[in-house]
Amino acid sequence: MSEGGLTPEQVERVVAIAMDLAREGDTGQLLEFLDHGLPVNVTDPQGNTLLMLAAYHGHAATVRALLDRGADPDLRNARDQSPIAGALFKGEDEVVAVLREAGADLDAGTPSARAAAVMFGREHLLAD
Template sequence: MNSAALTAEQTARVVDIAMDLARVGDTGRLVEFLEHGLPADVTDPAGNTLVMLAAYHGHADTVRALLARGADPDRTNARGQSPLAGALFKGEDEVVTALLAAGADLDTGTPTARAAAGVFGRTHLLDGAPGGNR
């Protein structure tokens, strides 16, 4: 994003809008923001990325679009939570599959996705993932 053309307040507003688009799964509009220079791994004040918010809210298509544009599937938020652990917590199986297909690390974050899968009875989703059920 060409932040030189925007004030800090305007940049913050653009990020807020993008985060809202990720939360509601408005993939088309969110991709437009990325095409105009918004970094795929931009974060909100809590350290959440667009992938984190899309994953937590169950928007697998949005997660896939972000990953295809270079978003990091393992970037944790300020609380150390990963998108994969969040998707497991919320029971978002399609998002889990998308993140694993992108190479998300089962042992990133606190709790790890591996631990979250165990706690929430979702270890079957880890079958076939690198280092899956061990």
């Protein structure tokens, strides 16, 4: 993000607001932040991306919009969790489908999406 004279505290606050928008699935406002220079793959202190939070909270339209803006579907958080594994864990079938369409790596992270699918009886979501 072009800091444009923002203090580190202000930058931290902007990122926190954007993360909340991703959690809430507020695609319109979130895209405005991106339009004003927020990097699409920005992370919070736990290493979560906007995509990770939108995926985990079941917001398929927000996930799709972030992917359209260049979000990396395979960036993992500090706990080595991938967005698709998080969506599988939460039972967010539509999000899983969107991430698969985007080419998300089913073997990345701990547990991997494949392992998460087996753990939660959701293997059918990863079948070709």
